[in-house]
Amino acid sequence: MAEYHGPEGPHLAAAVDDAAPALLAAWDAARERATPRVSWPQLNALLVVEREEGINLRGLAGQLKMILSSASRLCDRLVASGMVERVPGRADRREIALFLTPSSRQLLHDLRATRREILAEVLDRMSPAGRSALIRGLAEFSAAAAAETDGNQARTA
The missing domain is CATH 1.10.10.10 (Winged helix-like DNA-binding domain superfamily/Winged helix DNA-binding domain)
Known part of the structure; x- marks a missing residue:
């Protein structure tokens, strides 16, 4: 993937990279609580x-x-x-x-519910403006990442 070269340069990419472990920790905490553990x-x-x-x-x-x-x-x-x-x-x-199997579908459902509970606890500690900015930014990030993935698939097809 190309390095980000926007107005903020590599500093923005570094800031996102520095913040990502907090999000990944929520995913890992939910996975650790899953039964059975996977x-x-x-x-x-x-x-x-x-x-x-x-x-x-x-x-x-x-x-x-x-x-x-x-x-x-x-x-x-x-x-x-x-x-x-x-x-x-x-x-x-x-x-x-x-x-x-039905048990794995239940596991994934429970895992997502736990992950959302963990995320909600963190989001509750944020300001309303911060939450809104985060949601907008993540939605745009997701769309940009999907466009990159779609472009890579089109080039390899």
């Missing part, structure tokens, strides 16, 4: 399967930027823990499609 790689895999129901193992490995054998072992652990189901593909029975 590792970051397991959580990322569940989120990919949730976003792309029926994804195959090769697609999962690509999304997670892992080699196929590592993604397979990760998937094996998720299947053994009852978090993911393997289903033969509709078009090609040799291909395996991955789906979330």
Whole structure:
């Protein structure tokens, strides 16, 4: 990703980078409270399967930027823990499609609820103007990041 060269130069990017650990700490605290506890790689895999129901193992490995054998072992652990189901593909029975189980859907729901509670506690300590600015800024940041991702996908397609 290109370095930010706007009017504030690299100072703005450094300020965002310095603030990001507080946000990441909220995500990690929610993950730590999840039952059953899941590792970051397991959580990322569940989120990919949730976003792309029926994804195959090769697609999962690509999304997670892992080699196929590592993604397979990760998937094996998720299947053994009852978090993911393997289903033969509709078009090609040799291909395996991955789906979330009801327990993993509940886990993700609970994780998001906990994360939002943690974030709400922090947001309550901010001024109304600060909260509004944060929401506007994050929405614009998200849109800019999505545009970058869409542009990268279009270039590789």
